[in-house]
Amino acid sequence: MKAPAIRGLGVLSGTEAKSVAGASAGATSANSTLAKSADWGSAGAISGPPQLKGLKNETVDRKSPEILALPRPERPGDRFRRATRECLLARAAVDAMLEDGKTSREAIAGERTALLYVTAAAYGASNRAFIEQRGGVMHFAYTAPAVVPAEVAIEFGVAGPYGILIGGAPATLRAIEQAARLLEAGTCDQALVLAVEIFEECADLYARHRRSYRWPLVETAACLWLERGAGALSFESARDGWRAAGAVEPGERFAVGPLADLRDWRARATAGPVELSGRWRGEHARLLWSPDKSHARDSAA
Amino acid sequence: MATPERVVIAAAGVVTPIGQDLEAFWSSLVTGASGISQIERVPVADLRVQRGGEVKKLGRIKDWRGVPDCRASRLLIAAADDLCAQAAFRPLPLDPARVGVVVGTALGGVEEGEKALAGDRGRHRLPQALYDGPGWALARWLGARGPVITVSTACASGATAMAVGADLLRAGEADAVVAGGYDALCRFVLRGFDALRSLTRDEVRPFDRRRSGLLLGEAGALALLVRERDARGPRLGTLLGYGSASDGFHIAAPEPEGRGLERAIRAALADARVSAADIDMVSAHGTATPLNDRIETAALKRALGRRAHEVPINSIKGSLGHTMGAAAALEAFMCLLSGQRGLIPPTLHLEEPDPECDLDYVPGQARPGRPRVMLSTSMGFGGCNGALVLEAAR
DSSP: OBOOEEEEEEEEETTTOOOOTTOOOOSSTHHHHOOSOOOOTTOOOBOOSOOOTTOGGGOOOTTSOOEEOOOOBOOOSGGGTTOOHHHHHHHHHHHHHHHHTTOOGGGGOBTTEEEEEEESSTTHHHHHHHHTTOSOGGGGGGGSTTHHHHHHHHHHTBOSOEEEEESSHHHHHHHHHHHHHHHHHTSOSEEEEEEEEOOGGGHHHHHHTGGGSOSOEEOEEEEEEEEOOSSBEEEEEEEOOOOOTTOOOSOTTGGGHHHHHHHHHHHHTOOSOEEEEEEETTEEEEEEEOOOGGGSHHHHO | OOOOOOEEEEEEEEEBTTBSSHHHHHHHHHHTOOOOEEOOSSOOTTSSOOEEBOOOOOOSOSOOTTSOSOHHHHHHHHHHHHHHHHHTOSSOSSOGGGEEEEEEOSSTTHHHHHHHHTTOOOTTHHHHHSTTHHHHHHHHHHTOOSOEEEEOOGGGHHHHHHHHHHHHHHTTSOSEEEEEEEEOOOHHHHHHHHHTTOBOSSOOOTTBTTOOOBOBBOEEEEEEEEEGGGOOSOOOEEEEEEEEEEOOSOSSSOOTTOHHHHHHHHHHHHHHTOOGGGOOEEEOOOOOOHHHHHHHHHHHHHHHGGGGGTSOEEOOHHHHOBOGGGHHHHHHHHHHHHHHHTEEOOOTTOOSBOTTSOSOOOOSSOEEOOOSEEEEEEEEGGGEEEEEEEEEOO
């Protein structure tokens, strides 16, 4: 299969989020670990950690594994008055991607742009809020995973082919492969692979299953912008037997891991093929991406 | 461009409020039976609407050992049991590593999350609450060791899953794929739709001028997909094409002109390499909300042109409610059975046609007809639109 070319990549990571003066402590130890500024693109100011009612008394105790949280981006306008943290982070990731691609939002608008969204668990926070009867009537709509790419589609005018995969890193690798397939078939001219994972609101639930995950869990939102390219792409997946459901590799970023890895690879501007891999529930997947000038950030510029 | 390899729907299995196997489901559809009843499994006394398409007793499987105590997983596995009975597919007749599973869902195992938050500390609760939990439970039950994929394009999920399953076959990642959709009725979704005032206290009346909303249903619906060159024995039909498009308009409401659905239909026709003139029947999303049915009518008229006025169009949601992630797969199976059996199920409770929905929506009773190529449309939260083009086996 022909490999797509990278037009832009935006990654917001809990390992790098800004610490904002006056921000209150989060439900976890996240704020103490927030590092210095990172690549926030045009995401704008950060208003502080999520401020959901009911979380204060559920603070994970000091022995609990750590969650590196992303603060809730500031609402970019009244249209986002009901938007959840995962929706706002998705939007911010797209903004960062556009900044990386040195272009404006008009470039991704229209019917010829595909949008593929991947998450393993980002909907957990909204589901919980609804189950615990927080939020208004409209909050129910925000419990659907489909709402995160919907907010992006509405905000940026993306109206092309659409897909939503639920799972960890292998699902994201598969989404990149699907994007390559759509581009190769001419179904679209460009494709966005969007992935978001947040954990903080359900920290106590993850802590119940602490042995299933390689801690810390790192909240991350990322968006990859692909166009037709000239290299080669191969995808493969295999199973390694039935493990305890939920057991994952150091993929503490769940679905967003491969996009964070890709960003790191671009930052190193390494020559040669990119190999992205990941595991989820006992499935290993690997994506081999042949050299393409567009991969390295310097070349893309 | 080379023609993509054809993918055959070799068999299908279902569990629905109107029948717990494909034959019972079909019989109920053509006789106009209703699966709507008072909901009994979860508390609903505080809700405005307390009815839905509930599967009263999952009678197909007697021994649930090894299967998580999760309603969604069990609906899915009950549908798989029907599929396996028809296709002799368990134990797997081929290398398990070459068998994939692709399921679509709007809700996953969210009820397990409700239980976990209510204090149930069972070790399976959280893994099953993640939306891909039931898909993995199905793969484990089947013994399948190929790719396991869960898609969640809201109420278009079943269509997306079948298309992704076909892609797996064309890419050579699997030699057989069990694909379809599911969703269970639980307090989470009943309370949500009740709060949105989307549910009706009346019958579900797609395309009727008195229509006042939908009722939810639960179901599992799975197909066995294989490449045409690998297909042996009887088959239901062929998956000719799929199209999707986002509305990019609103979180919970469809775009008023149905442009997203129109784009999805056009993409599906192009993918199938057929024209509107080739379509013999349409299975509409037809939720019976005032907005959906009017928008869908407009989109069908634009996408199919004159043909929209010439072909029968039905909605089966009056019979079993809106089964969310399972809906598109069930509707696809209904289309294929119509082509095989020569009968088109009616749109139940459509008695007074809406002048704004002025297409042939098959009111009254089942109608003789043997469609060859069918279009099935789906729309979901977040502006997810999907369309399948299918060809019935003769």
